[in-house]
Amino acid sequence: MATEVITRLDPQSRAAARGWSDLTIRNLFIIPTILFLIIFNIFPLLYSLGYSFTDFRASTNAPANFVGLANYRALLNDPFIWTNFAITAKYVVVSVTGQVVVGFGVAMLLNRAIPFKGLLTTLLLLPMMLSMAVVGLFWKLLYDPSFGIINYALGLGRFEWLSNPDMALYAVAITDIWMWSPFVMLLSLAGLSAVPKHLYEAAAIDRAGPFYTFFRITLPLVAPILMIAIIFRTMEAFKTFDLAYILTSQPTTELISIRLYKMAFQEWQTGMSSALAYIMLIMVVAITNIYVKYLNKVKER
Numbered sequence: 001m002a003t004e005v006i007t008r009l010d011p012q013s014r015a016a017a018r019g020w021s022d023l024t025i026r027n028l029f030i031i032p033t034i035l036f037l038i039i040f041n042i043f044p045l046l047y048s049l050g051y052s053f054t055d056f057r058a059s060t061n062a063p064a065n066f067v068g069l070a071n072y073r074a075l076l077n078d079p080f081i082w083t084n085f086a087i088t089a090k091y092v093v094v095s096v097t098g099q100v101v102v103g104f105g106v107a108m109l110l111n112r113a114i115p116f117k118g119l120l121t122t123l124l125l126l127p128m129m130l131s132m133a134v135v136g137l138f139w140k141l142l143y144d145p146s147f148g149i150i151n152y153a154l155g156l157g158r159f160e161w162l163s164n165p166d167m168a169l170y171a172v173a174i175t176d177i178w179m180w181s182p183f184v185m186l187l188s189l190a191g192l193s194a195v196p197k198h199l200y201e202a203a204a205i206d207r208a209g210p211f212y213t214f215f216r217i218t219l220p221l222v223a224p225i226l227m228i229a230i231i232f233r234t235m236e237a238f239k240t241f242d243l244a245y246i247l248t249s250q251p252t253t254e255l256i257s258i259r260l261y262k263m264a265f266q267e268w269q270t271g272m273s274s275a276l277a278y279i280m281l282i283m284v285v286a287i288t289n290i291y292v293k294y295l296n297k298v299k300e301r
Contacts, residue, residue, distance in 0.1 A: 172253055184233065
């Protein structure tokens with residue numbers, strides 16, 4: 001009888017019945033999580049911050065010498081690093097813009113009564129469930145000038161996508177757009193489904209056209225959730241490494257993350273690469289803050 005009474009109680013009451021206090025529950029679940037975060041996230045972060053002020057090289061046994069801000073000054077005065085940042089900025093703009101246009105456009109098409117809507121939505125989400133390595137190898141075959149289906153479908157003959165310095169970055173961006181547009185589509189669908197129907201009915205009564213309805217009702221109400229999608233995708237695009245690394249090795253596609261990898265694991269400039277990683281982190285945080293401030297302004301309208 002006592003067991004039956006205990007099973008009817010809520011989880012907190014059952015824990016209390018077993019003699020578990022709030023302090024015990026905190027010690028069992030929260031403290032291990034905090035320790036895990038400190039060991040695997042915060043400690044390496046602080047450790048690399050310390051290396052960014054030294055001339056340490058992981059390939060030698062020489063001790064790390066403190067050099068102050070010399071690594072940061074050298075990087076910020078290096079024109080090649082700024083070239084890498086410029087390539088990354090171009091890639092982020094093309095990739096995120098393409099994902100927003102394609103993702104939001106597909107969401108607009110799916111936000112209506114169509115047959116097999118659920119199946120279509122699920123199939124469209126498949127690309128972002130694949131790993132970057134698989135997507136990179138898959139699109140490398142599609143771009144192949146000899147047997148790639150893209151040249152055949154577009155009638156481009158033996159057009160070089162990945163070995164062409166002018167097209168390689170766009171080829172990587174197209175692949176990223178294909179992979180992550182479903183993410184923007186998913187968030188856009190959630191925003192579109194939340195738009196009150198009576199607004200469209202009122203616009204129809206006033207004989208408002210599709211252009212007016214889109215820019216006066218749909219876009220303003222979906223803008224906050226669309227901004228969240230842009231924030232996430234901008235941060236991810238800024239850090240892109242594997243997709244560009246697998247697809248091509250052109251100097252015009254050397255993103256800042258690839259430069260960081262070469263500096264850390266090919267040139268073994270551990271201290272310098274740690275400083276570059278922190279410069280990247282500061283830039284991503286700054287860009288994100290700009291987006292968040294703009295998002296707050298959009299919400300206040």
